[in-house]
Amino acid sequence: MAGAVDLTTHPGHLARRLQQAHYLLWNSMVSEEITSPQFAVMNALVAEPGLDQRTVGARVNLDRSTIAEVISRLGRRGLLDKVRDPQDGRRYLLRLTEDGVRTHRKLTVRTARMNQVFLAPLSAEEQSAFIELIRRVADAAEGLRNPGEPLVAQS
Amino acid sequence: MAGAVDLTTHPGHLARRLQQAHYLLWNSMVSEEITSPQFAVMNALVAEPGLDQRTVGARVNLDRSTIAEVISRLGRRGLLDKVRDPQDGRRYLLRLTEDGVRTHRKLTVRTARMNQVFLAPLSAEEQSAFIELIRRVADAAEGLRNPGEPLVAQS
DNA sequence: CAGAAATAATCAGTGCCCTGACTAATCATG
DNA sequence: CATGATTAGTCAGGGCACTGATTATTTCTG
Numbered sequence: 001m002a003g004a005v006d007l008t009t010h011p012g013h014l015a016r017r018l019q020q021a022h023y024l025l026w027n028s029m030v031s032e033e034i035t036s037p038q039f040a041v042m043n044a045l046v047a048e049p050g051l052d053q054r055t056v057g058a059r060v061n062l063d064r065s066t067i068a069e070v071i072s073r074l075g076r077r078g079l080l081d082k083v084r085d086p087q088d089g090r091r092y093l094l095r096l097t098e099d100g101v102r103t104h105r106k107l108t109v110r111t112a113r114m115n116q117v118f119l120a121p122l123s124a125e126e127q128s129a130f131i132e133l134i135r136r137v138a139d140a141a142e143g144l145r146n147p148g149e150p151l152v153a154q155s
Numbered sequence: 156m157a158g159a160v161d162l163t164t165h166p167g168h169l170a171r172r173l174q175q176a177h178y179l180l181w182n183s184m185v186s187e188e189i190t191s192p193q194f195a196v197m198n199a200l201v202a203e204p205g206l207d208q209r210t211v212g213a214r215v216n217l218d219r220s221t222i223a224e225v226i227s228r229l230g231r232r233g234l235l236d237k238v239r240d241p242q243d244g245r246r247y248l249l250r251l252t253e254d255g256v257r258t259h260r261k262l263t264v265r266t267a268r269m270n271q272v273f274l275a276p277l278s279a280e281e282q283s284a285f286i287e288l289i290r291r292v293a294d295a296a297e298g299l300r301n302p303g304e305p306l307v308a309q310s
Numbered sequence: 311c312a313g314a315a316a317t318a319a320t321c322a323g324t325g326c327c328c329t330g331a332c333t334a335a336t337c338a339t340g
Numbered sequence: 341c342a343t344g345a346t347t348a349g350t351c352a353g354g355g356c357a358c359t360g361a362t363t364a365t366t367t368c369t370g
Contacts, residue, residue: 003256004202005263007215011273012177012191014289017216019174020357021296022167023326027358036167037326047159054348060162061172066327068349073325090335090348101158108160118166121295126288133277133285134169140276141176175327178356182328192356209318221357223319228355245318245365 011137022118029114030107033077037062039111041070042079042104045096052091061142079103166292177273184269185262188232192217194266196225197234197259200251207246216297234258 007013026036034042040060045051051059057067071094074080079100085091096104119127162168181191189197195215200206206214212222226249229235234255240246251259274282 002201003260003263004198005266007195007198008290009286010266010270011286011289012174012181012270013195013215014286014293015170015174015177016191016356017293017297018289019167019170020216021293022170023357024300025296026167035325036171040162040168043159043162046157052348060168061175062326063328064349065329065351068351069326085348088336088348092349105158108158111160111165115165115167117299118292118296121291122288129284130288130292131164131166131169133281133288134166134173135163136276137273137285138169138172138176141180141273142172144272145179171326178327190355207318217356218358219319220321220359223321224356240318243318243366247319 025114025118029117030110034103034107037066037070038074039104039107041067041074042096042100042107045080045094046101046104049095050093052085052093054091056094074100180269180273184272185265189258189262192221192225193229194259194262196222196229197251197255197262200235200249201256201259204250205248207240207248211249229255 023036030036030039037060041056041062044056044059048059053067053071054064056062056071057064060067062070071080071082075082078097080094080096082092082094085093119130122130178191185191185194192215196211196217199211199214203214208222208226209219211217211226212219215222217225226235226237230237233252235249235251237247237249240248274285277285
């Protein structure tokens with residue numbers, strides 16, 4: 001074992017394991033059709049209908065290429081509509097269809113149940129700490145890449 | 156915003172963001188050639204040379220398909236050797252090449268630096284808590300899928 | 311020892327995630 | 341108002357991650 005490190009102390013390796021574990025739990029408890037990133041996009045459009053792709057991507061932390069794929073899949077399933085912005089011909093304005101809204105509502109319930117199961121091994125205080133610590137590390141790391149961009153809206 | 160949930164309280168969404176943030180930091184601070192999962196595989200083979208694919212996968216939490224791809228890439232770059240097990244013709248026995256060992260050693264140093272930067276926003280106590288909480292949640296969620304399999308070696 | 315069950319690896323198919331190069335539309339400046 | 345810079349979206353390419361089906365080998369059992 002000369003030279004090997006203990007990966008269970010490496011946050012990156014743990015982050016990957018955590019994400020995979022969540023992926024599997026989502027599949028078994030929430031949906032086999034809609035993925036967690038797809039739900040995040042739908043959720044952003046429930047909060048703010050009519051956003052363009054780029055902005056949705058910023059809201060849910062998906063880059064321009066990935067958001068395009070996710071949106072194309074949601075569109076193919078009839079959960080979302082794309083319309084050219086008449087004011088700005090580069091943009092597509094996105095909004096959920098009736099079906100999309102219904103699906104989002106249904107998954108919201110299941111997601112809450114899944115979150116409980118996922119966090120069940122922790123006490124209530126630990127759950128809050130867990131959420132807060134991850135958020136701080138993720139925020140900081142994301143901030144390293146977008147040095148200029150303020151996190152709160154800038155008018 | 157009727158019906159939208161706050162994703163910053165959803166551990167799954169945070170896990171994805173954390174993993175992505177780590178991916179980007181790895182790319183800029185450790186290597187653009189070798190990925191974090193590839194490093195994990197190499198590390199497992201430094202610890203236990205001669206493992207077969209399946210077992211390496213179990214050590215680093217990668218499924219049979221993914222581990223095959225990762226190993227194939229490492230093989231193509233000359234970092235790892237695959238030899239049929241003479242005792243069991245189904246298995247491939249894996250071990251790093253000289254170059255693989257050298258590369259692992261070099262990345263180990265950089266990985267340690269990256270971990271410091273990644274965790275820098277947390278105090279020392281928070282860093283320990285962060286690691287421990289993620290590990291407990293990931294362990295528990297992984298346990299949900301492999302009900303029978305004990306976590307420690309079983310003879 | 312032959313047929314059945316189990317196991318290691320592969321393959322096809324889907325989806326997420328990034329980068330770099332490209333197109334089309336808009337905006338800003340001279 | 342024309343040219344250049346910026347911006348929204350697409351596309352090609354590489355890598356990670358899963359499932360279900362298939363192949364080859366070994367093991368278990370009658």
